[in-house]
Amino acid sequence: MGTLVVENIVAGYGSGPNILRGLSLTIEAGKTYCIIGPNGAGKSTLVKVIAGLLKPREGRIMYKGEPINGLRADQVLQRGICYVPSDRSLFPDMTVKENLRMGGYILRNSSLVEKRIEQIFIQFPILKEKRSQMAKTLSGGQQQLTSIARAMVLKPELIMLDEPSLGLAPKVVQQIFGTIAILRDQGLTILLVEQNARKGLENADQGVVLDLGMNSFERPAVEVLHDPRIQELYLGKRSRPLQAEAAQ
Amino acid sequence: MIQIIQVLILGLALGGVYALMSSGMTLIFGVMRIVNLAHAAFIIMAAYISFWLFKVWRVDPIVSMAVTMPVMFLVGVLYYRVLFASRADNPRFTDITVLVTFASALVIEGVLSYLFTGIYRSTSPVYATRPFLIGPFFVPQSQVYATLISIALIVSLWLFLQYTRVGNAIRATMQNRNSAQVVGVNVALVSMLSFGIGLAMAGAAGSLLSFIFTFFPSKHVAWIGMLMSLVVLGGMGSLMGAMLSSFLLAVIASYVSFYWGPTWAPITFYLALFLILLFRPQGLLGKKMDG
Ligand SMILES: Nc1ncnc2c1ncn2[C@@H]1O[C@H](COP(=O)(O)OP(=O)(O)O)[C@@H](O)[C@H]1O
C-alpha cells in the first residue's frame, strides 16, 4: 500500500556538511509516527527532503513503490504527500480563505478547491468565522490550524507536521493535538516531528529517535515513551531547564 | 487660487508616469529582493526603442508600447536567468543584486551612448506639444495620455496579481517565499516571470516618457534616485504604496518647482527619501522586514 521508504539518505545544505548521513526509515500507511531527537539532529531536514524542498545527495525515497526523490515539491504534493513547516508560515497579507486557496494551488481547478474549503469550514468552524481576516492577525494557535488546514485542501494521504506545538500555550497545544487526532481518525499517515516528546509519543503509534542524522531507532511509541534511556535523554531532560527557570 | 490648482493639475499629470516607472521596480524588489539599480537605465533603453521606431517608421510612441513591452519582458526574463537565477539561494543575494544591477546600468548607458550618442532626444507626436484647455486651466495632452495609460497599466497589473492563478503565486512568493514553495509554487519560474513583468512595465514607461521628457543615455542617474525615493517612500514591494508616493511627490515637486524654480524639484525626492528613512523606514504602506 502507501508505504514510504527512506533508504540511506544523505543530505545537507548548499556546500555544507552532511546533515543526514545515511538515514533509513519505513513509514507504513495509516500509522502515526513521532520523530524525536535533539535540536539540530536533522528532523526538519528529513521532512524537507521527503517534501522535495531539498534534494538528497545520496539515497532513495520510495512511495508506493516508486522513487520520489528528485521530484519537485509540487510533484510530491501531487502524489499526496503534504508538509506543514515548523514556523507555521502563512501568507501574512492574505485572508484565511486566500491562504486555504493557495493550499490548492497545484489543483488548477478552482471549483474543486472551493468545495474542499467548504468541507474544511464544516470541520473547523473557527476558520469559517475568521475566513476574511488577514492571516497575520490570527493567534498562534489559529495560524497553526490554518497551516494544517491549508495542507488538508489537497486531501493528502500522508501529512508531515514539523513541530506543530512549537511556541503555543499548553491549552492551545491540547487543541492542536486534538486536531491531529482527527487526522488520525480519518486514516491519514502522519509523520509528526515533536520537541514535546512526551505529548508527541502519547499521540503516535510508532516512535522514531533520530540522532546525529544517523540511523534512527524505531519502536512502538509506548515502548519509546517508557524506555529509560529515552526518558533520561528526551523526557527527563526537558523538565530540568523548566525547573531551573522556576528556581530563578 | 487658479495658479495653485494649475500647479496641482500639472503635478497629478506626471504622477501616473512616475507610478508606472516605479511599479516595476517595486515588484522586482517585492518578489525577489532585487534592488534593481538598472531600472531607470532599462526605462531609457525602451525610450530609445520608441525613439528609433518613431524616427525610422514614424511609429507613434504610444503604439510602440506594443513593441517595447514584450521586448523588455524578454530582456527581463533573460537578464534574470543569466545573472540572478543561480544566485537566488545565496544568503547575501540582495547585496549582490545592488552591485550587479549598478554595473548593468553603466553597461546599458555605455551601449546606448555608442548607438545613439549623447544628444538629447525625444519623440514628437502631434500631441506632444498640444495642451488641453479646461476653463482657465491647461494641461499638456502628452501628460494626460501618459498618465491615463500608466494608471490603466498599473490597475491591470493589480487585477492580474489579485485575481489570476499566476498573480496569486507572485503575491504568495512576495509574502513568504518558503510557504510558496511548500504549496507547490515554482518560485524560480515566478521570479523570472516577475522580473519580466517588471521590465515590461519599464518598457511601457520608456515609451510614454519618450514624448514627455527629453532623454540621453546618462539620464538614468537622475531618475534612479527619484525611483529609489518613490519605491522606499511607498514601502519597498508595495504596488499601491509606489502609486501613492508617486502622486504625492509629483505634486509636491510641482509646487516646489513653481515657487522655488525647477532646479529645486529633484531635491523634493531626496529630502523625502532622507526623511522616510529617518522616521518610517518601512515606508508608507510597507511592512517591517526582519532579516
Ligand atoms: N537552511 C539551512 N542552511 C544551512 N544549514 C541548515 C539549514 N537548515 C538547517 N541547517 C542545519 O542543519 C542541521 C540540522 O537542522 P534541522 O534539520 O533543522 O534539525 P532539527 O529539526 O532536528 O532541529 C543544523 O545543524 C542546522 O544548523
Ligand SMILES: [Mg+2]
Ligand atoms: Mg526542526
